[in-house]
Amino acid sequence: MTLLGGGAAWPLAARAQQPAMPVIGFLDPTSADAEADRLRAFRQGLKDAGFVEGENVEIVYRFAENQSDRLSALAAELVRRQVAVIATRSLGARAAKTATSTIPIVFMLSEDPVRLGLVASLARPAGNATGINFFSTELTAKRLELLRELVPRAARVAVLVNPAYAARTEATVRDVQAAARAMGLELLVLNANTSQEINAAFATFAREPRPDALFVGTDPFFSSRRSQLVNLASRHAVPAAYSGRHYPEIGGLMSYGSDANDAARQVGGYVGRVLKGAKPADLPVVQSSKFELVINAETARMLGITVPPSLLAIADEVIE
Numbered sequence: 001m002t003l004l005g006g007g008a009a010w011p012l013a014a015r016a017q018q019p020a021m022p023v024i025g026f027l028d029p030t031s032a033d034a035e036a037d038r039l040r041a042f043r044q045g046l047k048d049a050g051f052v053e054g055e056n057v058e059i060v061y062r063f064a065e066n067q068s069d070r071l072s073a074l075a076a077e078l079v080r081r082q083v084a085v086i087a088t089r090s091l092g093a094r095a096a097k098t099a100t101s102t103i104p105i106v107f108m109l110s111e112d113p114v115r116l117g118l119v120a121s122l123a124r125p126a127g128n129a130t131g132i133n134f135f136s137t138e139l140t141a142k143r144l145e146l147l148r149e150l151v152p153r154a155a156r157v158a159v160l161v162n163p164a165y166a167a168r169t170e171a172t173v174r175d176v177q178a179a180a181r182a183m184g185l186e187l188l189v190l191n192a193n194t195s196q197e198i199n200a201a202f203a204t205f206a207r208e209p210r211p212d213a214l215f216v217g218t219d220p221f222f223s224s225r226r227s228q229l230v231n232l233a234s235r236h237a238v239p240a241a242y243s244g245r246h247y248p249e250i251g252g253l254m255s256y257g258s259d260a261n262d263a264a265r266q267v268g269g270y271v272g273r274v275l276k277g278a279k280p281a282d283l284p285v286v287q288s289s290k291f292e293l294v295i296n297a298e299t300a301r302m303l304g305i306t307v308p309p310s311l312l313a314i315a316d317e318v319i320e
Contacts, residue, residue: 022056022058024057024086024087025059025083027071027096029220030221030310031068034050045272064092075100086103088107089220092107094118104128106129109132109148110168125284127281132267140171144176146256148185156209156212159187160215160217161219163191164193168218168219179244188204195228198228205236207239219243226242229252241253249296251296256293266288270286292317294315294317294319295311298318
């Protein structure tokens with residue numbers, strides 16, 4: 001009996017001595033449903049780095065549900081939880097950086113992280129933050145050019161932006177205005193920060209002069225409301241250009257921008273490197289350079305638009 005009792009104690013002792021799984025804090029301005037694709041890509045990046053959720057790493061999720069004023073409190077929660085690293089994007093990066101100067105932060109941003117004060121430089125971040133900088137606002141002019149090529153009759157274009165994110169909105173409006181002047185386009189800038197305001201923006205299309213096309217700015221809130229945006233564009237029969245493939249995949253006309261899922265996968269990989277001991281200060285900010293043009297041919301036909309061969313030839317995907 002003594003031998004049996006002693007033998008049974010060994011596994012218990014071994015389990016007690018096993019180190020606890022590292023905990024990742026995942027901070028996002030939107031919701032789990034809105035970010036399902038990017039979450040899968042993030043987990044794939046972690047897996048590629050040797051970490052599988054529930055097996056050798058735990059992930060604590062905090063979603064602001066499009067209420068940006070909650071991000072600071074959610075970041076503070078993760079800091080109190082003493083997570084090993086915080087993975088975040090957009091406004092969440094600034095909230096995390098404000099909440100801690102010691103816990104590693106890996107971000108995914110479309111803006112310049114140096115200008116935002118998150119890192120000292122792209123090559124040498126120097127602090128506790130690094131991540132993936134994917135181009136989006138910088139592609140504004142190109143996206144407008146592609147929309148004009150797809151809808152050559154367009155003379156008046158509505159631009160939908162979110163005033164809650166002032167820096168991004170100012171950059172988008174500035175760039176789209178410059179591009180519009182070069183193309184001789186008239187612009188109508190519309191603001192929306194809630195679902196009701198999106199409805200109100202589209203309601204203006206019923207009045208004259210009606211816009212010939214719609215340019216939707218890059219914004220996490222708009223991404224989370226993509227079904228509403230695509231449905232309203234269809235209902236009002238307005239050709240629309242978006243920043244990511246998740247719009248044409250559900251019926252939007254076209255998108256041009258960085259591959260956000262690839263950027264999320266790279267974030268997962270960087271988080272894995274941090275968990276293995278790498279310091280953010282030693283990990284250069286990666287600038288994602290994978291761009292995609294996606295066209296929904298079925299939506300084009302419904303709108304009476306013939307996609308020119310020049311666009312079909314360069315499209316990364318044409319959805320039939």
